[in-house]
Amino acid sequence: MSEQVQINVENLTIGYGDFVLLKDADYQVNKGDIFIIMGGSGCGKSSMLRVLTGLVKPKKGKVIIGDTDITSASDSEIQQIREKSGILYQSGALFSSMTLAENIALPLQQYTDYSEKTIKELAGLKLSLVGLAGFDDFYPSEISGGMKKRAGLARALALDPEIVYFDEPSAGLDPISSKNLDDLIIELNRSLGTTIVVVTHELSSIFSIGNNSIFLDGAKKQITARGNPRELLKNPPNREVYEFLTRGGGNQYAEK
Amino acid sequence: MNKRTTNNKNGTVFVTQKNGIVKVMFSGNIAELDGGEVVAEIRKYSAKGAEQILLDTEKLGSWDSSVLLVVFEAVKSAKENNIECDISNLPENMQQLVHLALAVNRKPTRAGDGSYDVFETLGRITIDTVQKVTKVLAFIGDSFSAIGRFFAGRSITRSIDFYAALSDCGPKALGIISLISFLVGLILAFVGAVQLREFGAQIYVASLVTIGMCRIMGAIMVGIIMAGRTGSAYAATIGTMQVNEELDALQTMGLSRMDFLVLPRLLALVLAMPILTMLADFMGMLGGAFVGVFMLDIPYQEYWRFAVRAFKIGNFLVGIFHGICFGFIIALCGCYQGLNCGRNADSVGVATTKSVVSAVVYMIVATGIITVICQELGI
Numbered sequence: 245m246s247e248q249v250q251i252n253v254e255n256l257t258i259g260y261g262d263f264v265l266l267k268d269a270d271y272q273v274n275k276g277d278i279f280i281i282m283g284g285s286g287c288g289k290s291s292m293l294r295v296l297t298g299l300v301k302p303k304k305g306k307v308i309i310g311d312t313d314i315t316s317a318s319d320s321e322i323q324q325i326r327e328k329s330g331i332l333y334q335s336g337a338l339f340s341s342m343t344l345a346e347n348i349a350l351p352l353q354q355y356t357d358y359s360e361k362t363i364k365e366l367a368g369l370k371l372s373l374v375g376l377a378g379f380d381d382f383y384p385s386e387i388s389g390g391m392k393k394r395a396g397l398a399r400a401l402a403l404d405p406e407i408v409y410f411d412e413p414s415a416g417l418d419p420i421s422s423k424n425l426d427d428l429i430i431e432l433n434r435s436l437g438t439t440i441v442v443v444t445h446e447l448s449s450i451f452s453i454g455n456n457s458i459f460l461d462g463a464k465k466q467i468t469a470r471g472n473p474r475e476l477l478k479n480p481p482n483r484e485v486y487e488f489l490t491r492g493g494g495n496q497y498a499e500k
Numbered sequence: 501m502n503k504r505t506t507n508n509k510n511g512t513v514f515v516t517q518k519n520g521i522v523k524v525m526f527s528g529n530i531a532e533l534d535g536g537e538v539v540a541e542i543r544k545y546s547a548k549g550a551e552q553i554l555l556d557t558e559k560l561g562s563w564d565s566s567v568l569l570v571v572f573e574a575v576k577s578a579k580e581n582n583i584e585c586d587i588s589n590l591p592e593n594m595q596q597l598v599h600l601a602l603a604v605n606r607k608p609t610r611a612g613d614g615s616y617d618v619f620e621t622l623g624r625i626t627i628d629t630v631q632k633v634t635k636v637l638a639f640i641g642d643s644f645s646a647i648g649r650f651f652a653g654r655s656i657t658r659s660i661d662f663y664a665a666l667s668d669c670g671p672k673a674l675g676i677i678s679l680i681s682f683l684v685g686l687i688l689a690f691v692g693a694v695q696l697r698e699f700g701a702q703i704y705v706a707s708l709v710t711i712g713m714c715r716i717m718g719a720i721m722v723g724i725i726m727a728g729r730t731g732s733a734y735a736a737t738i739g740t741m742q743v744n745e746e747l748d749a750l751q752t753m754g755l756s757r758m759d760f761l762v763l764p765r766l767l768a769l770v771l772a773m774p775i776l777t778m779l780a781d782f783m784g785m786l787g788g789a790f791v792g793v794f795m796l797d798i799p800y801q802e803y804w805r806f807a808v809r810a811f812k813i814g815n816f817l818v819g820i821f822h823g824i825c826f827g828f829i830i831a832l833c834g835c836y837q838g839l840n841c842g843r844n845a846d847s848v849g850v851a852t853t854k855s856v857v858s859a860v861v862y863m864i865v866a867t868g869i870i871t872v873i874c875q876e877l878g879i
Contacts, residue, residue: 337745
C-alpha cells in the first residue's frame, strides 16, 4: 500500500438482508484528496458512507483506514479512528437541545483535557472558521438550513480531523449557499490538508471541488468509473457515466 | 364480428374485432372514461390470436388521462402478445405520452423480495426472534452497565440533561397525576360504597381506598399516565433524533448513547416515580374522603381515623417499590423503541405506540411477579 493512501477499500460488498446494493468495490483515497463518491439516487452512496464511517458492517470486504481494517476492528480501534475523522450529515445533525457552541464543545469535552474556558473559545473559533462567528449561543432551530450545515461542519472539525466525510452537502441548499459551502470545503482542504470524502450527485459540486472520484452504477451494482471528474467528462468510460455527468446528454460542463 | 360500445358523456369508444384486427375507435369529447370493460375486451381479443390492434382517433375531440390509459393498455397488450399496434395516427401529444410511459421497463426489486418455503420461513422467524431477544437483553445489560459507570463517576451524562428530564417527568407531571389519582380514589370509594352500604359498613370505604391506593392503584395509575406521557415522549424524541441523523452523529463522535440519552431519562424517571406514587396515594385517599364525607355522610374525623388505621407501612412500601420498577420499565421501553426507530416519520409514530403498549404490558407482568413474591414473603 502506498504511503499516501489514507483509505483503502478492498473487495467491498454492501447490502441489507438478502439484498445486495453494491458488490466488489475496490478504490483508494489518497491523503489530501477531495474524493467524490457519485452516482444516481439509490445506488448506495450513502450506504457506502455509513460503511466507511463504521456505522454499518459490509457483507464482505475490507475498509482500511490508516493501518486499521474497520470492518474487523475492535470498538476501541474504531473509537481511535473516529477521533481522527469528522462527518457532516445531510441535515447537519445538530443536537437540537444544545446551542451551537455546546454542539461543538461535545467532542472536545469527550476527547480532550482542555479547560471549559478553552473549549468555549475553541468552539467560537471553529464557528468563525465556517463563517458563523457570534452564533455561539444560538440554537439549531434559530438558524437557516445553510447555517446548520456550516455549524455541523464546525462540529466535524472540532477535533482537527484527518478525514472529513460529507453526505450530500448541497442537499436542500440554494445555489449561492451551495457554492459557498463548496468554496469552504476547498479552503479547508487547502489550509488544513484535510482529506475530504464527499457523497453527492450534485454536478456543480462534483466539478468544482472533486479531484478524484468513483461512479457507482446502481443497475450494475458496481463501480464503473474512477478518476478526476473532469477527466471522466472528457473521456467517459461508459454511457451511464457520460449521461450522469452531462445530465442525460447535455454538455453544460463540457466546455468549462 | 364482435363489437362493444362504451359511451362517455359526450363521446364513445367502440371496440370491434374482424379478421384478426382489433379496432378501437374513439369519437367525440371524452373525459373521465371508465375504460375497464374496453381494456378487458382488447386484452381478450389480443390473447385470442388477434394479429393487429388499430387505434383510431380521427374523430376524437378533447381527451384526458382516462383515454390515454386505454391507449396505453392497448399498446402494452400488443407488446405482451407480440402483435402489431401502430400509434403513429394518434394525436402527437398522446404519442409522446405513450412513448414516455413505455420508456422505462424495469422490473423493480426490493430487499426482502422472494418467496421462501415453510422451513426457510420458520428459520427466518426463529433467527429474527433470537436476534430481537438478544438485542433487548443487550440493551438492558448496557443500561445497568451505564448506571454502574454513572455511580463510578466515569459516565459522560450531562447534568443539564438529567435536570431537564427530571423537570419534565417531575413537577410538570404533578397536575395530571393529582387529578387522575383524585378521580380514581373517588371512583374506588363510590364502587366500594355501593356494596358496603348493603351491610351498613360504609365506613370501611376509608380502609378500602387507603389499602387499594397505597398498595397498588396509586403506582399503577402513575405508571399508565407516565407511560403515555413520558415514555412516549422519550420514544418520539429519540426516534426523531434517529430520523435527523443525530444518533449517527453521536455514534461517529464516539459518544455513548446510553450515557448521553438513556441514562439521564432513566435516572430522572426512577427518581420521580416513587415521589409521584406517594402523591397519587395521597390524592386517591383525598378522593375517597371526598365521597365518604360529602356523599356517604361519614364524619371527617371518623373517616380519617379508619384511613390511618388501614394504612400499613408494608403496603405503602410495596406501592413505592412498584413505582420504582415501573420507572425502569417505562424509561427502558421508551428509550429502546426510540433508539431502534426507523428513519422516517411513520417509524416515529410506530416507535411511540410500541413504547406505550410494551411499557403497559411489562408493568402488568411486573405487577403479577411482585404480587406473587409478596404473597410468598407474606408482605
